[in-house]
Each structure stands twice: as C-alpha cells, then as structure tokens.
Amino acid sequence: MNSTPKKRPPPPKTIQSDFYRLRLYIAGQTPNSVIAIANLKKICEEQLKGKYLIEVVDLLEKPQLAKGDQIIAIPTLVRRLPPPVKKIIGNLSKTESVIVGLDLQPAR
C-alpha cells in the first residue's frame, strides 16, 4: 500500500481511487450515535489513516437529507466513495462487520 503521509485538507480537490468518503447518519446525540461516531473514528484511524473523510449528518437538523441515501435505520454509515455505494447500519461496535461491510483493505 502506498502511504500518504500528508494530511489532506477536507474536502479533497482531487480524489484518489482509494480515498474513502464516508457519511454517518445520526438522529440527535443518542448513545448509539455517540458510540457510532467514536467507533467510526477509531476504525478509520486504524484502517484508513489519512485517506478518509467523515461527514456526520444529523437528521433531526436536516430531515430532508434522509431520502437521498434512503435512510431508514439510525445510525447508518454510507460509503459514498469509492464506488459502489455501500451501506451499513448499527453503532459500528462489531469492528469485523464494519471492515467487511465497508470493504476495507486490511492494513499492512
């Protein structure tokens, strides 16, 4: 794996093929939301350091955004990049499922 030591300023201007753009849908600061955010940050730092962007969408504030990604369950994590779009639901506490669900390449 090539390493990108420099931190990219979000949002990136050029998108690399292995860049992960993730969007986490939550509904207010519920325990599951807080857990999900923490879990996601941890997994990303371990697996995708320097090549990911997390966007947290609180549907209580922007309910109209739920339709675009067809959100039903909360929390839902959407892998918007790289394609194809993938969706996983839950508070991301099952790390293995998250790695499989996001199709993350194991770090070397």
Added chain:
Amino acid sequence: MPGTKIRVVRTSLAKAPTGIQGLDEVTGGGLPKGRVTLVCGKAGCGKSLLAMEFLVHGAVQYGEPGVCIDFEETEEKLSANVASLGFNLPALTKKKKLFVDYVSIERNQIAETGEYNLDGLFIRLAHAVDTIGAKRVVLDSVEALFSGIADTTILRSELRRLFRWLEDKKLTAIVTGEAGANTLTRHGLEEYIADCVISLDHRVTEQISTRRLRVVKYRGTSHGTDEYPFLIDEDGISVVPITSLVLSHKALKGRVSTGMSAMDEMMEGEGFFRGSSVLVTGTAGTGKSSLAANFTSAACARGEVCLYFTFEESPSQILRNMRSVGLNLGPWVKKGLLHFNAMRPTSTGLEGHLAVIHRLIAKLRPQVVVIDPITNLVAESGTYDVKSMLVRLVDFLKVEQITSMFTNLTFAGDPQERTAAAVSSLMDTWIVLRDSKPNGRPRRELYVLKSRGMEHSREVRELIVSKKGLELGMVLKDHTVSTNVAGH
C-alpha cells in the same frame, strides 16, 4: 338533533371517511380517526388502491392532507398507477395536499454492525407529516421492512413504536400487509393493530373473478361482518354493501305507463310507480322480452331515455324480433333515446356487470332501465351473489329515480324458480307470464302477482302478441291467481 334539550349520551368513535363508495356505509362512517387500520390481502387484491383512495379523497374532499410512505413503488410509478382513476398526484403534491415518499429497501445489501433503531424512517415520516400538516398516513407496505432489516426483534419493537407514534400524533393511518398462509398478514402485523382490520380477497370461481371485502374487526363500532363484494373500475373501488343498506330513497308518486292501456288498467289505470322496480317472470316464449320492449317503446314515445341491457340477444336481433310483434324500436335508437348494451354473461364477473351498468347509467342518465334477462346472471354465479348484486342495483336505480324492469326466465319445477322468489322480494311489482293450453289451444296469460302501494287487479288476462303489437285479451274467469309461485 340541533336545538333539542334531551341529550343522548353516546360516545361514538370519531370516523375519518374514506370517500370510497360503500365502504363508509359498511364501517358506519369510515376508518377510526386518529387510529391505525390494517388493510390486508394477497397481492393484487386492491390494498394499495384502497389506501391511495383513502388518501386522495381525504386530501381533496375532506381537507385532510395525507402522506404516503411507499415501500414498493416509486413516486413516478405510483402517480402513473393512479392516474387512470383521475388522481393527479403531482398536482396534489404541488399544492401540498399530498406527500409521497418512496422508501427503498435494499434486500441483503445492508450489513448490520451493532445496535440501531428505525429513527430514519420516523424522521422521514415526521418530516413529511410536518411539511404538509398531514392528518392521514398510508404505509404501503411496512412488511417490506422485513426483507431489509435482519433483526426482527428490533423491527417488531420499532413497528410497535411506529404505530404508537402515529396514534400519539392523532394521525388516521392505513397500514397494508400481505396475506400470509394461515394468518391475516405474513409477518403478523395484526398483532399490533387493535382498532380496525380490513381484509380483501380476490377469488376466482369457475374462471370468474369476484373481489370481496370484510371488516375483520373494528373496535368500538358495530360494523357489517359479512363479506361484501367490491369492484374496481375507472372510478376506483366501490363496495357493495348488502345488509347495511339504508333505505332512504324517496318513494315517487308519479306513474308510468306499462305500454299497454289494458295493463295500465290493471294497475289503478295508471301503470307502474315511477322509480319502482318491476320483475317479469315466465317460462320460455311467454313474451317477457316483448313486454319489456313494449314498455321501453312507450317510454321512448314519451321522450324518455331508456337503457336496455341484453344478456341473450344482440341489439340487431332484438330490433328484428320486435318488428315481428309490431314494435319498431329502430327510430328510438336513431333518436338517441334508446340505448342497447349487449353483454355476454360470462364476459366478466358480477362485479364487472355491475360496474358497466353503473357507469352507463351515470353517463346516459336514463329514466327507464331494462335488464333482459337476469336469468343468465343467475346461471353464472351463486344465487346469493346475484341477489346481493341486484339489491345494490335496485337500490341504486331507486335513488336515481329510474323505473326498472327485470325479466327472468323460469322453468317449471326448476330450482331457478326459487331464484325468482328470492329476487322478487326486492321488486315492487311482479308480473307473471305463463303458458296454458285450455282446449288444446295454446295461449299466453298475464297477471300481476304483486304491486306494492297500489290496488292492482288480481285477474288473469290473455296476452295477445301479434304483428299489431301487444294487447290484453278478456279476463280469464276460469283461472284464479295462485299466490304460491315457488311451490308446486
């Protein structure tokens, strides 16, 4: 009763009318207001249509905006589906009377990684409800969630929460569910819905389909528990209530000629009551169609519009045959006063016939309707079905103040004669035609078996059918009217 001092304490449930013809009668005014109703049935039974009608009628007629969360069809597809009913979903959406949200469930595409709930769905629903100030909600069909959400424990508790949420918000809701093998719905939604459950059914018996609706439960309301036939046509659903009929049509005092002055004489000299129903029964060849045609011709001569449904002969056949008995109906057809509608009894189910009859009556607004004969409809289906259809039809004709004549072929000693007896109770007037051969000379006889609200003659007259038309002969003294028609 406004202004009265006596107060009847009766806490009746508030109802949200569906606007669906017949359904509001069956349910005593509509669905329970602010509650959740489950509408279940197999695929293609009409659940989604019922739900959409409830929503659109609510928005258009009752000033109650509605939200449809559709788990099966996209907004575009749904709009296209109901456009044939004259529902313009995009326009209603634009006017903020309707909000349709298509919720797509990707089967097996979602990995589950820990605890979650369905807040996303709740937020979407709440957003839709708030956007238009909705009073009505349709979830069609929430069971689709079972294919996308693997954890059924979570799903079930969330569904329970969803239904409670709808009630807390005082929304009148319809939830649809697919019928299961031995349960009302595949995933047991009926367990969560306590207030009102409606089951739809689409049966095909002897290759003829009939749709039926049943109110399985309706808490706090007395409701019809029968299965009610319903039909789906260009105007949507209409349910045919049998027992919950309100007999409120106005009885007209005006009279119409039977087409024969001698026969009018038998009925206080004035003929039938306008808006009444007349049954003509008789064995083969006794002149039932001739009598009906004669009645029709007289009505056309008065300038009235007549609608003639024939289930046996084509219109040209009838025109030819009637010319042989001195009745020239052709000019009335040309003048646009007489309309024939020929249908094969087996061409469609009873509901289809009823639909066609209703539609043509609404279109042509006739004063006289003839159905010749109802026998063929009897042959096609069970007696009960025919009777329920006729009840509805007769009631409809009376409300529209249309004088109607039904002919029915009877066979001596045949169970069909019992059908005539069953149907006759709906009819105001019953005219019996029969054959007899006194002294070896065959002749047709006619008498009025009953005619409500008048002092009719009890004489038996000879019916003379010749090239000059129909006429009644002398009173036949040697015959007495047997009131026991069904028995022998």
